[in-house]
Structure formats: structure tokens, C-alpha cells
Amino acid sequence: MAEKIPKPVSKRLVSYYMCLERLIDEGVEVVSSEELAKRLDLKASQIRKDLSYFGEFGKRGVGYNVEHLYNAIGEILGVKKEWKLVVVGAGNIGRAIANYAVMREKGFRIVGIFDNDPSKIGKEVAPGLIVKDVSDLERFVREEGAEIGVIAVPADHAQGVAERLEKCGILGILNFAPVKIKVSVPVENIDITAALRVLTFEIVRRSR
């Protein structure tokens, strides 16, 4: 896809996909942009504009065929494919991710988990997942064809781990460390404290 898609659009696209999944479960066959907008607390014009990046989906005055739109967005999001993940850092976060079974159902398979602490290497942290020595990371990623790297190491190790992941061919990084990492592959940051700050800001603002 040559055109650059703004980040907020890709985030909303995921929310459309999840909403359409719920509509399918509810047995809804056709939905208007107005109805989608109501469910997602957005403007219908926003939804139409977002979808127009990817083609023509709905029929004017009729709405969207739910299953068709769901499949089309799924295609755009790459959900049909099973993605192979490696986790670096087998601490609290790394182990929690490794045990998050729903990821597998959604097409994200953790193929390896790595650490540099000898007391953790060789231990089974999730069913079938034994912690490997991080010195084996590059060879493993290449041989397994892993595509996504999850960074769950302390902040001061995150950049180094990211560079190693990038060099051995990882295509994207999910970063839990509270630090900005600089690599040329896409990075998605999960910063729980930052999210809590946004939440407390909103709570404080409302109580004023």
C-alpha cells in the first residue's frame, strides 16, 4: 500500500474490525456508517473518510454488508495470517504475555521467549515455552522466521534489544519498556503509566 495511512486511522480501523465482529455475533447483516458511528462514539463522516483510504465498501442509502466489510478490513489488517512472535525478557510482563492464550486464537503465536538471566534460562514459563538464552536470539529468529518482537526488558536494555531484533529481520516491535526506541521497523509502545496519566488527567479535569 503506497499511500501513508495516518496512525489514528489505523487505530480506528482496528476498532471498526472489533465492532463488526460483535455485529456478526449479534446476527446483524447490514450496518450504516451512522449506526457504526453511534456504537463507537465517532462521526459517521469520519468512518466513511477512513474507509475511503482503502476502497469503496458501502452502498449509498443501504449501508455496509457487515460480513463483507469485516473480511475486507481483516484483509487490510493482515488477520488471516498467523504471526510468529518472540518475547525478549522472561520477567513479569514477558511471562504474562507468554501465558495470554487469547493471542493464539487471534493469530499471534509466540514461538520463543528469551532472557539473559541464567536462573531463568531453561525454565518453562508457559505451556511448551522454555526460556532460551538471548545469545541465541538472532539464529532462532532467522530459522523460525519470526516476524514480531516483544520487548519486555528493563528500559536501559530496550534499545539494544530492539537493534538486535531489527538486524536479524524482525518486521515490527511491540515495546513494553517505558522508553522511546529508535529503529526503522514499526514500533507500537504499550505504556501503562502513560495511559494512567491520561486517565488521571481526565479524572482531575472532571472534578474541577
Ligand SMILES: NC(=O)c1ccc[n+]([C@@H]2O[C@H](COP(=O)([O-])OP(=O)(O)OC[C@H]3O[C@@H](n4cnc5c(N)ncnc54)[C@H](O)[C@@H]3O)[C@@H](O)[C@H]2O)c1
Ligand atoms: N511489570 C509491570 O507492571 C510493567 C508495566 C508496564 C511496563 N513495564 C515495563 O516492561 C518491562 C519489563 O517489566 P517486568 O516487570 O517484566 O520486569 P522484570 O524485571 O520482571 O523482567 C525483565 C526481564 O528482562 C531480562 N533482561 C534484562 N536485560 C535483558 C537483555 N538484555 N536481554 C534479555 N533479557 C534481559 C531480565 O533478566 C528479566 O527477566 C520493563 O521495561 C518495565 O518498565 C512493566
